[in-house]
Amino acid sequence: MPDAAIxxxxxxxxxxxxxxQVDVAVVGAGFAGLYLLHRLRKAGFTVVxxxxxxxxxxxxxxxxxxxxxxxxxTIDYSYTFDPELESAWQWSEKYxxxxxxxxxxxxxxxxYDLRRDIRFGTKVTAANWDESAERWxxxxxxxxxxxxxxxxxATGCLSAPxxxxxxxxKDFKGEVYFTGRWPHEEVKLAGKRIAVxxxxxxxxxxxxxxxxxxxxxxxxxxxxxxxxxxxxxPAPADRTxxxxxxxxxxxxxxxxxxxxxxxxxxxxxxxQLSDAERRERFEQAWAAGDLVHILTQLWADQGVDVDxxxxxxxxxxxxxxxxxxxxEMAEALTPHDHPFGAKRPCLDTNYYATYNRPNVxxxxxxxxxxxxxxxSGITTDKRTFDVDMIVFATGxxxxxxxxxxxxxxxxxxxxxxxDVWASGPQTYLGLTVSGFPNLFLITGPGSPSVLSNMAVSIxxxxxxxxxxxxxxxxAGFTTIDATETAQAGWAQHMADxxxxxxHRLANTWYTGANVPGKARGVMxxxxxxGPYRSICNEVVxxxxxxxxxxxPNIAEQCNDGEVVRLQPDVRLVLGMLxxxxxxxxxxxxxxxxxxxxxxxxxxxxxGRPVGEVGDGVLHGADGLLQYRLYRPATPGPHPxxxxxxxxxxxxxxxxxxxxxxxxxxxxxxxxxxxVGYRHAPEHRFPAAAEDGYAATRWIAEHAAExxxxxxxLLVAGWSAGANIAAVTCQLARDRGGPPIxxxxxxxxxxxxxxxxxxxxxxxxxxxxxxSLMFWFWDIYCxxxxxxxPRASPLRGSLANLPPAFVATCEFDPLRDEGIExxxxxxxxxxxxxxxxxxxxxxxxxMMVDVVITGVSGRxxxxxxxxSFAGLPRKLEESEGASPVxxxxxxx
Numbered sequence: 001m002p003d004a005a006i007x008x009x010x011x012x013x014x015x016x017x018x019x020x021q022v023d024v025a026v027v028g029a030g031f032a033g034l035y036l037l038h039r040l041r042k043a044g045f046t047v048v049x050x051x052x053x054x055x056x057x058x059x060x061x062x063x064x065x066x067x068x069x070x071x072x073x074t075i076d077y078s079y080t081f082d083p084e085l086e087s088a089w090q091w092s093e094k095y096x097x098x099x100x101x102x103x104x105x106x107x108x109x110x111x112y113d114l115r116r117d118i119r120f121g122t123k124v125t126a127a128n129w130d131e132s133a134e135r136w137x138x139x140x141x142x143x144x145x146x147x148x149x150x151x152x153x154a155t156g157c158l159s160a161p162x163x164x165x166x167x168x169x170k171d172f173k174g175e176v177y178f179t180g181r182w183p184h185e186e187v188k189l190a191g192k193r194i195a196v197x198x199x200x201x202x203x204x205x206x207x208x209x210x211x212x213x214x215x216x217x218x219x220x221x222x223x224x225x226x227x228x229x230x231x232x233x234p235a236p237a238d239r240t241x242x243x244x245x246x247x248x249x250x251x252x253x254x255x256x257x258x259x260x261x262x263x264x265x266x267x268x269x270x271x272q273l274s275d276a277e278r279r280e281r282f283e284q285a286w287a288a289g290d291l292v293h294i295l296t297q298l299w300a301d302q303g304v305d306v307d308x309x310x311x312x313x314x315x316x317x318x319x320x321x322x323x324x325x326x327x328e329m330a331e332a333l334t335p336h337d338h339p340f341g342a343k344r345p346c347l348d349t350n351y352y353a354t355y356n357r358p359n360v361x362x363x364x365x366x367x368x369x370x371x372x373x374x375x376s377g378i379t380t381d382k383r384t385f386d387v388d389m390i391v392f393a394t395g396x397x398x399x400x401x402x403x404x405x406x407x408x409x410x411x412x413x414x415x416x417x418x419d420v421w422a423s424g425p426q427t428y429l430g431l432t433v434s435g436f437p438n439l440f441l442i443t444g445p446g447s448p449s450v451l452s453n454m455a456v457s458i459x460x461x462x463x464x465x466x467x468x469x470x471x472x473x474x475a476g477f478t479t480i481d482a483t484e485t486a487q488a489g490w491a492q493h494m495a496d497x498x499x500x501x502x503h504r505l506a507n508t509w510y511t512g513a514n515v516p517g518k519a520r521g522v523m524x525x526x527x528x529x530g531p532y533r534s535i536c537n538e539v540v541x542x543x544x545x546x547x548x549x550x551x552p553n554i555a556e557q558c559n560d561g562e563v564v565r566l567q568p569d570v571r572l573v574l575g576m577l578x579x580x581x582x583x584x585x586x587x588x589x590x591x592x593x594x595x596x597x598x599x600x601x602x603x604x605x606x607g608r609p610v611g612e613v614g615d616g617v618l619h620g621a622d623g624l625l626q627y628r629l630y631r632p633a634t635p636g637p638h639p640x641x642x643x644x645x646x647x648x649x650x651x652x653x654x655x656x657x658x659x660x661x662x663x664x665x666x667x668x669x670x671x672x673x674x675v676g677y678r679h680a681p682e683h684r685f686p687a688a689a690e691d692g693y694a695a696t697r698w699i700a701e702h703a704a705e706x707x708x709x710x711x712x713l714l715v716a717g718w719s720a721g722a723n724i725a726a727v728t729c730q731l732a733r734d735r736g737g738p739p740i741x742x743x744x745x746x747x748x749x750x751x752x753x754x755x756x757x758x759x760x761x762x763x764x765x766x767x768x769x770x771s772l773m774f775w776f777w778d779i780y781c782x783x784x785x786x787x788x789p790r791a792s793p794l795r796g797s798l799a800n801l802p803p804a805f806v807a808t809c810e811f812d813p814l815r816d817e818g819i820e821x822x823x824x825x826x827x828x829x830x831x832x833x834x835x836x837x838x839x840x841x842x843x844x845x846m847m848v849d850v851v852i853t854g855v856s857g858r859x860x861x862x863x864x865x866x867s868f869a870g871l872p873r874k875l876e877e878s879e880g881a882s883p884v885x886x887x888x889x890x891x
Contacts, residue, residue, distance in 0.1 A: 018144070022046045024469070025138055025148035029118050030058015032154035032442040032458045034105065035079065038112050039466040048146060049118040050138075056109045056118070058156050060101045065179040065391075066189075067205035068098035071291050071347045072453050075235050075243055076261050077101075079108065080251045081459060094289075095232050095347065119144075127151060128410045129437065134478050136438065149478065150469060153403050154442045164197070164392050168373035175389040179206060189213040192388040195378055197370075199225055203393035204346040208354045210391070215359065218385050220378070222365040223343075224335045226316055230347040231289030255460065258528035260453030261292045269849060270299040270308035271608050282315045292453075295341050300605075303341050303501055304852050313340040323352040332364045338506035344450070361385075403441065411436035412481075428482035428490050428546055429536060429563075430525060431461065437481035440465050445523040446494055451503075452529045460529075464536050468544075477551040486546025489562025496839065497568045498522040500852050527568045534575070539563050566811065567839035567853040574841070577767065586775035590650055590681055597651050605849055607662030615654075618675070618698045621690035626676040628654045630665040631707060639869040640708035641744070642696050642728075643674045646719030646846070648776030649688045650680050657718060659848035660858075664716070667862030669875045671708055672716075673699055677724065685781035689790040692724035693731040700738035712741035712802075714865050718846055719768075719814070720776070722748030726793040726821070729801050742868025744861055746807045747842050748818050751794040752777065752786035756816035766811045768842035773813055794821050798828035805833045805864035807857060809840035833864055 022045075026036050029051035040047045053061045070077045074091040088111070089104060096104070109115050119142070126139040138146040169176065177187065179202035194214040196203055199221045211217045242262070243250045253262035270278065278299070285294040301308035317334050324330035333352065335343075354360055368380040377386040403409075409417040412435045420426065420435065427433050430447025431440055442461045443449040449457055472480060498504050503522050525532055539545050548558040564571065585593045611633035617624045632638055641664065645656040654676035665672045677691035699706065700713050717725035722745040729743050754770065763770035781791050789796025794817065804825050808818035819836065826832045837845060837857050844851040845858065863873040 019137075020048060020144055020146045022048045022146065022148050024048075024150045024152060025050065025136065025146050026152045026154050027051075027124055028058055028154035028156060028442075029053070029056045029109075029114075029120075030060065030154065030156055031079075031105070031455060032156070032462060033058065033118075034108055034112075034114055035081065035458060035462045036152060036154055036442070036466070037114050037117055038081075039462055040469075041117075043466050043470045045466075045469065047117055048148075049114075050122050050124055050140065050146070051118055051120050052123050054120050055106070056115070057102045057105050058154075060098055060105060062181055063179065063202070064098055064182040064184065065177075065202055065206045065393075066209040067207075067349070068179075068182075068202070069095045069205060069230075069232070069347075070101060071095065071201070071230075072261065072455075073235065073239065073290065074101075075239060076254065076453055077455050078104075079455065079459070080254075083247065085111065086247065091235060093232055094235050095230055126408055126410075129412060129439075131412060134438075150438045150440065152440045152442065152465065153444070155403055156443075164394060166197075166370055166373055169390075171375050172373050172377075172390060173375045174377075174387060177389070177391050179203070179391065179393045189389075191215045193386065194218070194389045194391060195220060195385060195387040196391045196393055197378075198393035199223070200393060201344065201346045204348050204351050206391065206393065208348070208350045211354045211357055211360050216361070217359060218361045218363060218378075218387065219355075220363045220365055220370060221332070223337065224333050225343060226313070226335055226340050226345040227348040227351050228286065228291065228294060228316070228345060229289050230349055231287070232349060236288075254453065254456050255533060256530035258530060259292050259296060259451070260448070260456035260529040263292060263296055266297050266300045267605070268299050269301045269605055270305070270311050272606055273299060278311060279315065282312065286319065289347065291345060291347055295345070301849065305849070306339065306502065306505075309339040309341070309502055316340060320352055323356075325356050329355055329362055332362055339502040342502045342504075342506035403444065409436065409439070411439070425523060426487055426491055428487045429539065431465065431536075432480075432482040432547075434482040434484050434487045437479045446490060447525050448527075448529050448532050449524045451524045451526060456529060460533055460536070464540075468540070472549065472551075475549075475551075476554040477549040477557070479550045480544075481548050483546055483548055483558065483560045485560050486562060489546070489564070492562075493527075493564045493568065494522070494525060496853060497525060497527040500569060501526045531568065531572060531575075535563055565839060566841070567844070567851070569851045569853055570811075570839060570841055570844045573844070573847065573851060574765070574767070584769075584771070585651075586772050590679075590779060594651055597647075597656075601656070605659065607659035607848060608666060610662050610665045613662075618695055618702075620677065620698075621687070621694040622678075625678075625691060625695055626654050627695070628658070628661070628674045628676075629706060630661050630672040630674070632665055632669050632671070634669055636671075636707045637704070637709045638669060638671045638707065639711075639714065639741075639865075639871070640671045640673060640699060640703055640706065641668070641714040641716050641865055642699055642725075643672050644677065644692055644715075644717035644721030644724040644728075645674060646717070646721045646747075647679075648772070649685075649720045649723075649780040650776055652679075657721075657846060660718070660846045663848045663858055664862055664865070667859055667875060668865045669871075670714070670865060670869070671706060673706065675699075680780040684779075685785050686788070686790045688720070688724055688780070689727045689731075692728045693735070696728050696732065696740070697738050712739035712869075714742050714744070714868055715740055716744035716746070716861075716865070717748070718746040719842065720749055720780075722746050723750065723791075723793065726750060727790050730789060730793060730796050730798075733800055740802045741870075742802050742865065743804045744807075744865055745804060745818070745821070746845060746861070747809055747812055747814050748806065748821060749814060750821040751792045751817045752781075753817070756820075758815035758817075759813045762811050762813050762815065762841075766813075766841040768813060770813050794824060798825050798830060801825065801828070801830050803831040803833075803868055805835070805861060805868075807835040807837060807845060807861065809837045809842055809844065811840065812842040814842060833860075835860055 024040050024045050024047045026033050026049045029049050033049050037047055037049050073094055074096040123141040124138050125141055128137045130137050136148050136151040190213045192214055193216050194210055195218045197220045204227050250262055254260055281298045302312050320334050321330045368382040371381050372379050415435050425445035427444055427446035430444045443457050543559045545559050545561050545563050550556045588596055610630050612631040614629045616627055618627050643661055645652045654674045661672045661674050675695040678687040715725040715728050725743055726745055729740055732740050759770050787795050806818055806822040808815045822832050822834045835857055845854045867873050
């Protein structure tokens, strides 16, 4: 329908001073607003959609610049709520152009007769919450105000263009265009001298087409970006076949995937692959021209580990150098200031090759910044460029700009949303804001939004909101508001998630860094589409956790709390374990449990390479014991840390904690000797304890043969192994050596009591359970012996022991006895450093490169070991040592 006809209809139906009364008012008629209108109507709500533009389309209405396309394959970037709609529309290309996407949205509006409830050419100029009426009062630009029970912002994440930050724009006498507000009429480009400022997505898409028509094109680039070839054409046959083979399964897989596109979680890590294997995977991805594929499917650590990411980034840099013929220009176009994927990479068609054209000039603003725009062109601090046209491809005030710019929003007690968000956006689930009842944000800050296939995220948000409104109506509630506790908890979870990825290492619009004065922080939810969906579902299943509900004839409901307290990757691991429906270990018997553990560990990612790994035997308390030695790559001799594995004195061996031992070896620059000790029930207490002491004494006597430095050893262990390490320190003190310089105790068993709160709080659901600990104790040690300090080191004398580092996890039955042991050591005069790992479970600090949020905890452990050995705490402070990258926080 022509814009003029739509505007005429809009004015006929809304040109009135009377306030329009509706259940729901929606701002925006793009992908989100159209689906909202359809769903709300079906649910029986009266709705009005307010849209500034002259027709439907949202972002795709305004962004008409040359080359504008989506960067998610269009079979995925589509509505999925109606199978008949999917059959009725066929995309012509793998990546549809802006005109085709706009036609699609118009087709949807026509199919469901949506335009009759949309007020086009209208802006909301004020929105105020009326507490007495429990309604939002909206003032609009056309004079017809709106009163609504619920107010929903479907304004889009990239719809508020960022104004230029250069002096003299108004002085320029030529043509000025913004990619985000490109004219609807044809712009004549042929034969003109054109300047493009900005090389983000819109710049990268438009530059090749502008260069084809311009007499000369000058590109002003501040920050180079990674771009990948789209290889556009028909939709790929394999993906089309997957979709057509089982459409419902394909769509459901997308909804529960990490990015909203049905790709599986990649499991291979970079260091498991050879250079040839990594290159083969990369070349296949480069040829495929699929952004989600290259971002997620090459190796599992590419988005979370600096080293794994650098391997991929270097391959892309190599491609850039091979395409761009002039070396200095190639270098200027090559990103070095951010990890690949930390800033939105772009899909392109001949972008880098365009710089080989004789009519294209690249200006590196890092070397010669723009000083002003004059009447005839652009001046840098080195030269002047005369141009006929300037195209600003300077991007958007992303995520929050469209919400805050549409109008002032005033919630309870006169609070302004702009003031509340002055230090950065705060939301609950990215959907609601505490103190702004009945206000909803679709794909707002704090949701997956721009880090996902937006079509999938939009449908999930809309379905959740509309289902909640229907449930509120049925229950008699008229207001819903997030609690401050829930919102603060979500902010903490967002921060935890942001530490999983490398987004925090780049200055991008994801963090607000592109807008001067804007508060910095990772705004989209980085935990993934599927995990986010499960959290939203959990909020509902737990009785609208984190929301306060009220109504005129019903008791107020406030189910306060935090929906996620676990670290995000720990939550994922527990979810995967739950889906596997594993048997209770204690139900298998000792040998059955050992067999199960052996099979389970076969699927575990291998540990990272170290200088050398070797096996041997040593003398225990009553016979030979196996050991595995991990040697750093740096020249020796090195300090030695003796390590005892976990497993409740029943399970495991010297190889059980291989990834952890490798990690500590790499981070500390020490030899780690992992000792296999005798297990119960074949060898009950005190066999394991005595083996631990005997092994430590033997290693001390043979330190030089093992490549170790002379002098005191260090001891370390996890769980039951930490129990052995603690006992070894007491026995070494009481039996005349060997000298021990420090002890690292990770989630240690220190006492035989089960009445501490952590045994009740964490009795089940966190892998190590209360019942499993009962089973371990019963197999290992009779009740009569459990108070012996060799079983319960907390019962022994703690004076004159070596300094300790004690790590405990929040959701662990053993948490409280570990904390109590650290306090008792300190009270006895022993220097103690503690790590209380928030959001972690008993096993998570051991799950190297699976639980990324444990990295900084392990780094602190390695630093403590080095400090005990009299070395600089950080390995990179040692002369000649190579730095070890720390990627995330333990909490």
